[in-house]
Amino acid sequence: MTTRSRATTVATHGAMILLVLTAVVPVYWMIVTAFRPEIEIFSLRLLPQQPTLENFAFVLTAIPMLKMLGNTFVMAAATALAQILTGLFAAYALTCWRFPGGKVVQSLIALSWLVPFQVTMIPNYVLSTKLGLLNTTTGLVLPNAAAAFAVLVLVNAMKSFPRQVIEAARMDDAGHWRILWEIIVPNLRPAIASLGVLAFISAWNEYFWPLLLIRKIEDSVVQIGLQMFMTQEGNQWGPLMAAATLASLPVFGLYLVLHRQVIDSFMKSGLK
Template sequence: MTTKSRPPHVAAHAVMLLLSFIALFPVYWMFQTSFRASNEIFSSALWPNAPTLDNYRAVLATMPILGILQNTFLMAATTTLAQVVTGLLAAWALVRWTFPGGRIAHTLIALSWLVPFQVVMIPNYVLATKMGLLDSIAGLVIPNAAAAFTMLVIYNAMRGFPRAVIEAARMDGAGSLRTLMGVVAPNIRAPLASVSILCFISAWNDYFWPLLLIRRVENSVVQIGLQFFMTQEGNDWGLLMAAATLASLPILLIYLVLQRQVVDSFIKSGVR
């Protein structure tokens, strides 16, 4: 039986290796192109003959890339924190308390997940304009401070939490908020970590809302900073690849450090 089952496993691994190569090769090509001189950009060699850091020096000189990365990290971290906190509180309310319209509220939140953000971008833009949030990190964070997906993931994790433990905490005199933060949240760390990683990656890669809100390159995030840079530098692919590498480096480092947690987040974050 083991001998018969081996060929399918070999074929599956071969397909996975092929797909991994297809996914990773563009990243490698971006990286090695960033070290090419302008007269070597269109060479088909897998590595430049004379690697140079000139492209990176030019990017650092012409583009505030470090400030843009700082803006992006601040925006992504703040958005993640806001979404996890609001999702945790909303899920706790739906799981812990029984109130009229609770099922309707849960259904409406779930349905709002199906509405693309592009549908509400214009109303959000009008509101941000009236509140004076244009061209600011706060304007990027506040419309995304709550996410239905985050609430649903945490809600599913809380539903399986033993009610006897919650009742024991209540009998010991713990209030609702203390029970949530001191008993429930520490015991669902894995789902919270998973959804936090997904929220951070999603916020880091966001493009449409920053494109609509940001006006100045020094206030931009990486996606919009690259857009400005592409407009300014045209088809200088060495500079563009160097800028793209610098923009991708933080999220790639996060993935390398938290590889297991990132993979688990995609496996465990399915909404039942």
């Protein structure tokens, strides 16, 4: 190995270590701060001198944290599932069917991705009010049940699927439903898993739409609960970090379960 290649390797590994620290240190500090007593909140020690569970106990009594975690999980899981289903149907139609204006439809779907949700938030709120969906999980899920990002990801995944396999299935009198669920979907598990994780995290972190739609704290989501520890008088850093730690656990758990499929999908698609 030449000196130049060694320098390149060292620089690459140094940059990777720096990126890892940038991602891990805030999470570590959040967890550590959650276990600090109030007198140690602003301490720079790597570990608390007197670890305590008081912040977690305060969070569980100050707000219905467990109920909010359950509401958020149901909402995020239903949103991710709905986006996967609608994305699969749309992607199959765009890749396996030939119809006039197909490319135009795909372009319009891609353009809709550029429209922020805040633009359609008020019309969605008016429609949800007329449909009686205020303070309901259905009202949280329905406006996000279809996503342009999900469609585009699955379109790219299906385009890489061998057309010969689909044609062979058609020659065996397999219908569209059977081709989609018995042939295509089992071979797109990594892409579907990565899309599911991204859709779940996006729905889990949603703040503005639940803030607008939900009126009762017990029916709200965890992101609204976190905001309750941030007041004009000051932030309650210990309880806030404890609540944030609890809110992060389901996302960490989901990634641990599906991390193999996610990494495999990113490697195959070239995403970083």
